[in-house]
Amino acid sequence: FLSFKLSAIILFQSMIQLFNVTKKYGSASPALDNISLKIEKGEFVYLTGPSGAGKTTVLKILFGWEHFDEGQVLVQGINVSKLDSKNIHTLRRSIGVIFQGYKLLTNKTVFENVAFAQEVTNRDRKTIKFKTWEALKNVGLTSKKDSFPAHLSGGEQQRVAIARAMVNAPPIILADEPTGNLDQEISLEILKLFEELNLNGVTIIFATHSQDILKLGNHRVIVLNRGKVVSS
Numbered sequence: 001f002l003s004f005k006l007s008a009i010i011l012f013q014s015m016i017q018l019f020n021v022t023k024k025y026g027s028a029s030p031a032l033d034n035i036s037l038k039i040e041k042g043e044f045v046y047l048t049g050p051s052g053a054g055k056t057t058v059l060k061i062l063f064g065w066e067h068f069d070e071g072q073v074l075v076q077g078i079n080v081s082k083l084d085s086k087n088i089h090t091l092r093r094s095i096g097v098i099f100q101g102y103k104l105l106t107n108k109t110v111f112e113n114v115a116f117a118q119e120v121t122n123r124d125r126k127t128i129k130f131k132t133w134e135a136l137k138n139v140g141l142t143s144k145k146d147s148f149p150a151h152l153s154g155g156e157q158q159r160v161a162i163a164r165a166m167v168n169a170p171p172i173i174l175a176d177e178p179t180g181n182l183d184q185e186i187s188l189e190i191l192k193l194f195e196e197l198n199l200n201g202v203t204i205i206f207a208t209h210s211q212d213i214l215k216l217g218n219h220r221v222i223v224l225n226r227g228k229v230v231s232s
């Protein structure tokens with residue numbers, strides 16, 4: 001009975017929930033000021049707001065990269081405020097990230113960058129090769145597999161980052177301004193890749209301050225301003 005009850009709880013739980021979360025960096029006014037949010041399994045949500053609104057901070061908290069001062073955060077039932085080394089690994093295995101501060105490895109080829117992301121798994125070499133190839137095929141980059149990141153365009157580098165984020169098939173992808181510095185045509189291609197992943201069941205949180213990107217995709221929009229949720 002207990003196990004039934006537990007699985008029922010897991011089944012009905014939202015993918016991601018923030019309850020009254022406050023985050024301060026030093027003594028400045030809070031970067032996140034008592035925010036609450038709920039994102040369901042399989043949703044595609046935009047997280048928007050002006051620069052400094054708190055978008056990156058939300059994503060970093062969800063990935064366990066940044067601590068917070070007050071409130072509760074649940075990601076797939078994992079209590080992010082009480083992370084020990086075991087559940088931080090479980091948390092991070094369930095999330096693919098495309099962050100500005102998480103760049104491609106410059107001394108590795110496209111193929112090696114995507115293969116490297118699987119070293120934390122217990123896949124054998126053959127499976128790693130196969131999965132890398134599949135991920136590069138999904139983002140249309142097999143012809144660049146032996147190139148180094150410096151020899152790729154901005155859009156291609158971003159596609160490698162997406163391949164790296166999806167290669168371990170995480171149920172959640174967090175993307176921080178993944179179309180920043182890309183022109184509109186390439187941005188639309190990148191957005192389409194995320195939409196395809198979402199159609200395959202991946203929950204996507206896509207942070208952007210670009211009104212153009214918001215208009216290009218028909219998705220729920222969470223607006224932050226000065227660390228508060230303005231609308232969701």
Ligand code: ADP
Pocket residue numbers: 025026031049050051052053054055056057058
């Ligand atoms: P956004 O992603 O919407 O631009 P951020 O989450 O990066 O917003 O930043 C929210 C607020 O927190 C800003 O006022 C920013 O200056 C501050 N902030 C972010 N990271 C740090 C940090 N490491 N140290 C101090 N302040 C920070």
